[in-house]
Amino acid sequence: MSNETILPGASDDETAVPRDASLFERIANNPRPAAIWAGVLAVLLLLEGGAVLSMLAVILRGLVQAIPGVGAGAYGLNEMVQSAKDVPTLLSREFIPNQGYDVNGGNDGPWAGTFLGLPPAFAWFIRFALVYLYAGALVAWFINGYRVFRRHYRYADWTPRDDVVDRFSGHTWGQFGAIVVLIFIVMALFSPALSPTTVERNIEQPYSYTIEHFDEESGQVEEVFVGEANTNSRSQGGGDSNYGLLSYDDYGRFHPFGTLDSGKDLFTFMMYGARVSLFVGLMAIGLSGFVATVAAMLTAYYKGLVDLATVVVGDSIISIPQLLLLLMAVAVFRGHWIAAIYNRGFLIALIFAFTGWPLLWRAIRGPALQVSSEEWIDAARSYGQRASVTMRKHMLPYVVGYLLVYASMTLGGIIISTAALSFLGLGITSPTPEWGRAVAIGEPYIATQSWHIGTIPGVLIVLVVTAFNALGDGIRDAIDPQSEGGESTEGAMTGGGA
Amino acid sequence: MSRWRYFGRRVALSIPILLFAMSMVFLITRAGPTDPVRNIIGPTSGPGDYHRIAVRLGIERQVMVNGEVRYVDVPLWQQYVDFMTQLLSFDLGQSWVLNPSTSVFELVAVRAPRTIWLGFWSVLIALFIGIPLGFYAGLNPNTRSDYLASFGGIVWRAMPNFWLAVILLQILSNTRKLFGFSWQDLGPDTTVVRAPALDFFADPTMFITSPGAALFGSDGLLAAVKVVLPAALVLGSSSMGNEMRIGRTAVLETINSNYIETARAKGLSERAIVWKHVFRNALIPLVPIITGEAFLLIGGSIIVEQVFAYQGLGQLFFSAALSGDLPLVGALSFIFILLTLVLNIVQDLLYTIIDPRVGYEE
Numbered sequence: 001m002s003n004e005t006i007l008p009g010a011s012d013d014e015t016a017v018p019r020d021a022s023l024f025e026r027i028a029n030n031p032r033p034a035a036i037w038a039g040v041l042a043v044l045l046l047l048e049g050g051a052v053l054s055m056l057a058v059i060l061r062g063l064v065q066a067i068p069g070v071g072a073g074a075y076g077l078n079e080m081v082q083s084a085k086d087v088p089t090l091l092s093r094e095f096i097p098n099q100g101y102d103v104n105g106g107n108d109g110p111w112a113g114t115f116l117g118l119p120p121a122f123a124w125f126i127r128f129a130l131v132y133l134y135a136g137a138l139v140a141w142f143i144n145g146y147r148v149f150r151r152h153y154r155y156a157d158w159t160p161r162d163d164v165v166d167r168f169s170g171h172t173w174g175q176f177g178a179i180v181v182l183i184f185i186v187m188a189l190f191s192p193a194l195s196p197t198t199v200e201r202n203i204e205q206p207y208s209y210t211i212e213h214f215d216e217e218s219g220q221v222e223e224v225f226v227g228e229a230n231t232n233s234r235s236q237g238g239g240d241s242n243y244g245l246l247s248y249d250d251y252g253r254f255h256p257f258g259t260l261d262s263g264k265d266l267f268t269f270m271m272y273g274a275r276v277s278l279f280v281g282l283m284a285i286g287l288s289g290f291v292a293t294v295a296a297m298l299t300a301y302y303k304g305l306v307d308l309a310t311v312v313v314g315d316s317i318i319s320i321p322q323l324l325l326l327l328m329a330v331a332v333f334r335g336h337w338i339a340a341i342y343n344r345g346f347l348i349a350l351i352f353a354f355t356g357w358p359l360l361w362r363a364i365r366g367p368a369l370q371v372s373s374e375e376w377i378d379a380a381r382s383y384g385q386r387a388s389v390t391m392r393k394h395m396l397p398y399v400v401g402y403l404l405v406y407a408s409m410t411l412g413g414i415i416i417s418t419a420a421l422s423f424l425g426l427g428i429t430s431p432t433p434e435w436g437r438a439v440a441i442g443e444p445y446i447a448t449q450s451w452h453i454g455t456i457p458g459v460l461i462v463l464v465v466t467a468f469n470a471l472g473d474g475i476r477d478a479i480d481p482q483s484e485g486g487e488s489t490e491g492a493m494t495g496g497g498a
Numbered sequence: 499m500s501r502w503r504y505f506g507r508r509v510a511l512s513i514p515i516l517l518f519a520m521s522m523v524f525l526i527t528r529a530g531p532t533d534p535v536r537n538i539i540g541p542t543s544g545p546g547d548y549h550r551i552a553v554r555l556g557i558e559r560q561v562m563v564n565g566e567v568r569y570v571d572v573p574l575w576q577q578y579v580d581f582m583t584q585l586l587s588f589d590l591g592q593s594w595v596l597n598p599s600t601s602v603f604e605l606v607a608v609r610a611p612r613t614i615w616l617g618f619w620s621v622l623i624a625l626f627i628g629i630p631l632g633f634y635a636g637l638n639p640n641t642r643s644d645y646l647a648s649f650g651g652i653v654w655r656a657m658p659n660f661w662l663a664v665i666l667l668q669i670l671s672n673t674r675k676l677f678g679f680s681w682q683d684l685g686p687d688t689t690v691v692r693a694p695a696l697d698f699f700a701d702p703t704m705f706i707t708s709p710g711a712a713l714f715g716s717d718g719l720l721a722a723v724k725v726v727l728p729a730a731l732v733l734g735s736s737s738m739g740n741e742m743r744i745g746r747t748a749v750l751e752t753i754n755s756n757y758i759e760t761a762r763a764k765g766l767s768e769r770a771i772v773w774k775h776v777f778r779n780a781l782i783p784l785v786p787i788i789t790g791e792a793f794l795l796i797g798g799s800i801i802v803e804q805v806f807a808y809q810g811l812g813q814l815f816f817s818a819a820l821s822g823d824l825p826l827v828g829a830l831s832f833i834f835i836l837l838t839l840v841l842n843i844v845q846d847l848l849y850t851i852i853d854p855r856v857g858y859e860e
Contacts, residue, residue, distance in 0.1 A: 311511070312511065312514050312515055312518060313518065315511070315515045316514075316515045316516075316518035316519040316522065317519070317522070319515055319516075319519050319835050319838045319839055319842070320519050320522065320523070320831065320834070320835055320838075321793065321796045321797040321834055321838065322797060323797040323798075323800050323801070324796075324797065324800070324815065324831060324834055325526075327800070327815070327816065327819040328523070328526050328527070328819055328827055328831065329526060329530075330819070331532070331819040331820065331822055331824075331827070332526055332527065332530035332531060332532045332824075333530070333531060333532070334532065334822075335531075335532075336531045336532075412656065416658045419658060419660070419661075420658060420659070420660045420801055423660045423661075423664075423801075424660075424801070424804060424816070426819075426820070436660070439660070439661055439664060443664050443668070446664065446665060446668035446669075447668045447669065447671065447672035447675060447676065454664060454665070454668075455665070457661075458657075458658065458661035458664075458665070461658055461661065462653060462656050462657050462658070462661075465656040465658075466652060466653060466656040469652070469655075469656060470652075
């Protein structure tokens with residue numbers, strides 16, 4: 001084969017590129033597809049200008065302030081953050097406001113203060129739909145980026161990874177999981193824009209904020225505290241005090257999922273609750289996945305005593321039922337400073353990481369052992385390659401796919417367990433919203449007209465957990481079509497019986 | 499390696515596991531940030547009470563210095579040795595906060611039968627619903643009822659126990675409003691949330707001396723079953739889904755194997771094939787699933803018992819952890835860990851007996 005070759009699939013730009021050209025050289029040789037792709041991203045980021053700028057500004061401020069000896073207000077950084085926040089953003093409640101008041105009462109319009117004078121429900125829904133359109137565009141941009149890379153910039157015509165991607169794109173069940181998981185992640189990332197109000201205004205400090213509404217008795221527009229409005233919008237089962245699905249309260253506020261028994265907005269509670277679930281889940285999986293991978297590499301490479309020691313330590317951790325350990329740790333760390341971080345979210349994530357890694361390690365131990373007995377590992381060893389390099393370059397890529405499968409399934413279990421702990425009052429504490437706490441709040445009202453408080457969080461948990469399981473199934477079938485669900489996954493995905 | 503040597507190695511391995519797990523419990527309860535003594539006496543008591551309890555827990559020691567009583571901290575390693583020897587010789591100590599000066603043995607003796615009763619029924623319900631459904635789906639693959647059963651199984655498995663328990667509890671408490679009949683009056687009169695009376699186990703002669711009361715009375719067998727059913731259904735839910743899924747795949751795999759084809763070619767009736775050859779072989783992969791359930795039951799019993807106010811071991815552990823009764827928490831953890839390890843060994847034993855290939859694969 002000559003050293004000069006033609007890029008595969010690039011019929012319109014048949015330029016010769018040397019075989020060992022780097023990605024940058026390839027892009028420089030044919031910049032058009034990459035430029036279009038980058039241009040789309042620029043447009044997408046521009047739409048969210050304010051959010052992107054303020055995020056960068058906050059990060060910059062954090063970095064500068066971390067330098068010893070720099071004061072909190074140095075170099076006008078606070079002003080910079082503030083001015084970044086003033087840049088218009090498409091998906092913000094300032095740009096598409098849904099909080100307004102009916103100019104003559106009765107929640108039947110015309111409305112003042114809302115987006116284009118639309119009813120709050122429509123204004124909120126437009127913002128909600130735009131957020132998901134935007135997220136969809138981002139995902140499409142990402143997938144398209146892979147296609148562009150594959151078509152124009154990759155040297156190889158075909159790689160084994162293409163088969164994995166193709167198998168996944170034919171897996172409806174796995175795609176359903178991926179889509180619902182994406183919806184869940186968007187929920188967590190964009191919760192301020194998705195909710196009809198913010199957690200700060202409505203849930204954490206309702207008596208620090210006010211809203212305007214038309215008072216029927218006095219016949220004019222008045223200002224009330226959010227807390228006061230909440231008190232008059234409670235869902236408590238009996239009588240008139242129920243604000244169910246898709247309802248307005250007396251203050252012109254729209255509640256897509258109804259209100260809690262304290263009058264707070266359930267939809268806002270759910271959106272922000274997704275945040276803490278995702279934080280706990282990702283942090284726990286990240287930590288335990290890291291430990292499990294390192295352990296799997298070491299045990300598969302060295303075997304023998306290292307393997308036996310890991311078995312003993314891992315089995316000891318597994319032999320204590322996970323919920324038992326969680327309850328014990330939460331009880332012991334009560335009042336400790338670790339428990340105060342993120343209303344116990346950090347502590348719970350740490351415990352999940354501690355209890356979770358042996359299960360993950362067990363799940364990837366088989367594939368790791370299998371790859372470690374391949375001839376190329378022997379070859380690398382006799383060739384004198386360092387052990388750490390062999391593990392990273394020749395063993396890890398084989399195991400990562402399996403890790404993803406079990407991580408996805410375990411995440412569902414962690415979400416369930418976190419919700420269960422919060423339901424019992426030992427998980428995420430007030431005021432951080434958590435789905436399990438909404439179930440606890442709604443428990444007494446399930447058989448009444450305020451049934452929505454206790455059931456909607458449960459349905460969402462079922463949906464998200466099913467989706468994580470489906471995604472795991474999809475990835476597994478994509479990387480290893482011959483395999484069937486092993487028993488080791490069954491315990492992981494149910495959260496140890498929670 | 500022979501099967502029995504493999505089994506022996508597994509049993510031997512469980513000893514270091516038990517020691518290591520108990521060391522973890524010791525570290526959490528004794529060396530953690532919470533002072534077990536302060537938790538017991540409360541923040542307001544004086545130093546006299548503190549020392550009295552600390553001595554009894556083995557955290558401090560009395561010494562006489564110049565005819566004066568002084569209290570000296572016992573070093574942590576000494577505490578560790580005491581803690582381990584006491585538990586391993588089954589000296590479980592007593593409860594301090596929850597039921598002051600009741601021995602742990604007494605508490606466990608009252609609570610354990612209820613939890614075993616709950617576990618028994620949840621395994622039974624899961625078996626008798628999950629496996630038939632799975633086999634049915636496997637025998638009729640890709641039909642509408644297969645999809646319905648499979649999808650139901652997937653959703654059922656993803657349902658959090660605590661949420662299912664809450665929904666079921668509320669529905670059962672409001673059956674009169676929702677369905678027009680009352681669950682409470684159905685059969686023996688029992689409230690939804692209570693622990694079952696299992697006196698008939700202690701005194702089986704009841705069934706002969708007063709069979710009416712023993713069977714149908716408010717403390718009888720039927721009442722005990724009725725009380726345990728909702729909780730057992732919730733506790734068994736995830737296992738039910740698992741059994742269904744595995745059962746379905748197992749039947750599908752067996753039915754497509756060569757020896758079934760041979761049997762069919764031989765002219766064996768479809769009935770004989772299904773009952774004699776498919777079902778019996780399909781049951782093998784279900785054994786580890788069923789024993790594996792036990793782990794879910796131990797963890798899950800904490801939640802389910804708490805929601806249904808079913809006063810078993812799980813609920814005892816929960817209240818102990820909540821009230822900071824750390825000596826009780828430690829003793830109960832020991833029981834749970836021991837239980838898990840014993841179940842592990844039983845599982846290995848079953849494997850060894852059923853599957854001759856065990857031990858040959860490395």
